[in-house]
Amino acid sequence: MLKIEPRGIESKFWRYASPVLALLLTGATSGLIFAGMGRPAGLTVYTFLVAPLLQQDGLQALVVKAAPLIMMGVGLSLAYRANVWNIGTDGQFTLGAICGGGLALAFPDAPAWAIFPAMMVVGTMGGMASGGLVAWLRIRFNANEILTSLMLTYITQYLLVYLVVGPWRDPQGFGFPQTALFSDAAAGPRLIADTNVHIGILLAPLLAIALWFMLEKSLLGFQFRVLGQATRAAKFAGFSENRLVWIAMLVSGGLAGLAGLLEATGTLGQLTTTLSPSYGFTAIIVAFLGRLNPLGAIPAGLLLALTYLGGDAAQINLGLPNAVTGIFQGILLFYLLGCDFLLLHRVKFVSRTRLVSQASARAV
Amino acid sequence: MTALLVAFLVSTIAAATPLLLAATGELVVERVGVLNLGVEGMMLAGAIAAFATANETGITSLGILAALVAGSMLALLFAVISLTLQANQTATGLALTIFGRGFSALVGAGYVGIPAPTLPKLHIPLLSDIPVLGPVLFSHDILVYASLVILAIVAWTIRSTHLGLIFRAVGDSHDAAHALGYSVVPIRYAAVAFGGALAGLAGAYMSLAYTPLWAQDMTAGRGWVAVALVTFSAWRPFWLLIGAWFFGALMYLSLYVQALGVAIPSPLLSALPYIGTVVVLVLISRDARRIMLYRPAMLGRPFQARA
Numbered sequence: 147m148l149k150i151e152p153r154g155i156e157s158k159f160w161r162y163a164s165p166v167l168a169l170l171l172t173g174a175t176s177g178l179i180f181a182g183m184g185r186p187a188g189l190t191v192y193t194f195l196v197a198p199l200l201q202q203d204g205l206q207a208l209v210v211k212a213a214p215l216i217m218m219g220v221g222l223s224l225a226y227r228a229n230v231w232n233i234g235t236d237g238q239f240t241l242g243a244i245c246g247g248g249l250a251l252a253f254p255d256a257p258a259w260a261i262f263p264a265m266m267v268v269g270t271m272g273g274m275a276s277g278g279l280v281a282w283l284r285i286r287f288n289a290n291e292i293l294t295s296l297m298l299t300y301i302t303q304y305l306l307v308y309l310v311v312g313p314w315r316d317p318q319g320f321g322f323p324q325t326a327l328f329s330d331a332a333a334g335p336r337l338i339a340d341t342n343v344h345i346g347i348l349l350a351p352l353l354a355i356a357l358w359f360m361l362e363k364s365l366l367g368f369q370f371r372v373l374g375q376a377t378r379a380a381k382f383a384g385f386s387e388n389r390l391v392w393i394a395m396l397v398s399g400g401l402a403g404l405a406g407l408l409e410a411t412g413t414l415g416q417l418t419t420t421l422s423p424s425y426g427f428t429a430i431i432v433a434f435l436g437r438l439n440p441l442g443a444i445p446a447g448l449l450l451a452l453t454y455l456g457g458d459a460a461q462i463n464l465g466l467p468n469a470v471t472g473i474f475q476g477i478l479l480f481y482l483l484g485c486d487f488l489l490l491h492r493v494k495f496v497s498r499t500r501l502v503s504q505a506s507a508r509a510v
Numbered sequence: 511m512t513a514l515l516v517a518f519l520v521s522t523i524a525a526a527t528p529l530l531l532a533a534t535g536e537l538v539v540e541r542v543g544v545l546n547l548g549v550e551g552m553m554l555a556g557a558i559a560a561f562a563t564a565n566e567t568g569i570t571s572l573g574i575l576a577a578l579v580a581g582s583m584l585a586l587l588f589a590v591i592s593l594t595l596q597a598n599q600t601a602t603g604l605a606l607t608i609f610g611r612g613f614s615a616l617v618g619a620g621y622v623g624i625p626a627p628t629l630p631k632l633h634i635p636l637l638s639d640i641p642v643l644g645p646v647l648f649s650h651d652i653l654v655y656a657s658l659v660i661l662a663i664v665a666w667t668i669r670s671t672h673l674g675l676i677f678r679a680v681g682d683s684h685d686a687a688h689a690l691g692y693s694v695v696p697i698r699y700a701a702v703a704f705g706g707a708l709a710g711l712a713g714a715y716m717s718l719a720y721t722p723l724w725a726q727d728m729t730a731g732r733g734w735v736a737v738a739l740v741t742f743s744a745w746r747p748f749w750l751l752i753g754a755w756f757f758g759a760l761m762y763l764s765l766y767v768q769a770l771g772v773a774i775p776s777p778l779l780s781a782l783p784y785i786g787t788v789v790v791l792v793l794i795s796r797d798a799r800r801i802m803l804y805r806p807a808m809l810g811r812p813f814q815a816r817a
Contacts, residue, residue, distance in 0.1 A: 472615055473612030473615075486597060
């Protein structure tokens with residue numbers, strides 16, 4: 147017999163073991179799904195999670211994919227800690243790319259020392275503007291940030307389409323929906339010459355560490371944690387909820403904007419109609435897999451980057467649709483949330499006879 | 511002019527139907543105190559389940575049945591994790607949306623760009639032939655009428671029946687309902703499954719009647735608009751209908767104005783319904799006291815029975 151009892155306090159062990167358990171369960175479940183689709187389960191999971199790393203430049207592809215996910219996941223860790231549900235990082239990402247990319251297109255002859263830092267600033271500000279609008283609507287008009295941030299994602303996507311097929315379309319682009327290529331100066335520095343290993347790969351972990359310090363070691367971080375765990379206590383302590391909402395939205399929006407700008411300059415080199423393959427939703431999983439800890443977002447971002455590469459590999463090698471990525475991510479988040487039950491509950495195996503004897507003892 | 515008006519009204523009602531179906535389901539879910547943000551995912555699952563089944567069997571009613579099952583199965587997944595395992599409802603709903611998108615894209619990969627039987631428009635002798643009123647009121651497919659009937663039943667049940675009273679008690683004070691001997695968690699399971707079935711039905715309407723095709727992410731945020739509609743209605747069924755028609759009209763207009771070739775670029779017009787959602791949400795939410803008055807008090811809160 148299984149018996150479930152509350153622990154009273156959070157289990158330290160399961161705090162770190164539960165994401166691992168969730169991962170194992172996700173692997174097993176996906177294997178079963180693949181088997182159900184008539185595919186060899188082991189080979190498919192291997193192709194999905196291991197093969198991409200063994201390819202030539204596999205690690206390089208992984209860190210490039212992970213950089214934006216880590217940046218967005220770090221911002222969301224902060225926001226979700228304070229119960230600020232920004233689910234529109236996709237839109238903030240896109241607006242960052244639009245703003246920074248627009249600057250690059252407007253000044254094609256600008257020198258690198260001027261244009262690239264300016265693009266980073268403008269891209270970040272684009273994301274902050276989008277996030278800030280959500281914060282303002284929540285604070286000023288009490289509008290639910292989940293819905294407004296998501297609606298802004300759709301709106302921003304249409305804005306991108308408008309710009310890329312309309313005024314910003316490359317006149318020499320044979321009618322393709324894309325802008326001109328950014329100048330070499332606007333492409334930004336590379337960590338490895340002639341690759342797409344851009345400085346975001348360095349920035350992402352640095353930002354994670356910075357935000358971890360802020361969250362764990364500063365008064366502001368303490369306020370974030372209190373607001374998330376005990377809203378009433380935060381109010382009694384005089385912490386301004388509005389101020390924290392502003393900070394959460396500006397920081398998570400700004401990081402997403404920066405990620406978008408770096409993705410546009412670092413890996414694409416131009417703006418197209420599809421900048422983000424649902425990075426916004428994936429970043430939510432990154433934040434949860436990392437236990438809403440900015441440092442945790444680093445391994446989590448790497449793992450979810452792997453699911454994108456795995457989706458591509460499964461498509462090329464096994465002929466599976468790369469939507470496999472989405473289903474894997476969804477299952478992972480389900481298990482992550484479900485396994486956290488073990489943080490506060492103990493599952494015991496009790497023999498039936500003991501249950502009966504306990505019951506009879508109680509009856510006496 | 512009359513022809514334009516008729517086209518406008520007919521299209522508005524059609525565009526409003528998936529919103530209305532999904533929002534009616536979500537309204538019931540929220541009235542028992544559960545916030546399920548997975549509507550978009552359940553709609554997509556319903557859309558592909560209906561489309562694939564109709565395509566394979568050639569029978570649309572089997573497709574509709576498949577959508578009901580798919581939507582409620584996904585909803586039960588949400589229920590297990592958020593109600594039994596008591597995970598955060600917001601996060602679990604997001605997981606459901608992500609899962610539903612992935613699931614539908616995976617199943618739907620083989621169904622892109624192929625036809626399936628579509629729901630026939632009903633033709634009611636005499637009634638359908640009345641000028642203006644005939645096409646506006648009596649020329650739709652069965653799901654349009656079903657959406658209105660379901661809304662009426664839900665409104666009546668919540669307002670005037672014993673079951674509705676229990677639902678409201680669970681949503682407004684689960685501890686009191688529990689103390690009175692009602693099983694809070696099973697009641698929530700039932701409501702969540704019902705909401706999922708209706709979201710699935712909304713998806714079926716998209717893929718069998720409205721579009722009618724399968725395309726990845728074809729619901730395009732309608733599930734989220736449905737969630738917004740529930741807040742807009744202040745959890746009252748009648749206002750859901752008004753809201754659904756309003757957004758249906760907005761969606762039709764953004765398409766219609768594009769077809770007219772107005773100077774506004776079409777991507778910006780396509781953004782109109784989403785801008786409308788934000789604006790309406792802001793206008794409605796402005797009065798926090800009014801929202802608090804109608805909002806089910808237990809919305810989003812986990813329930814754990816204390817022995």
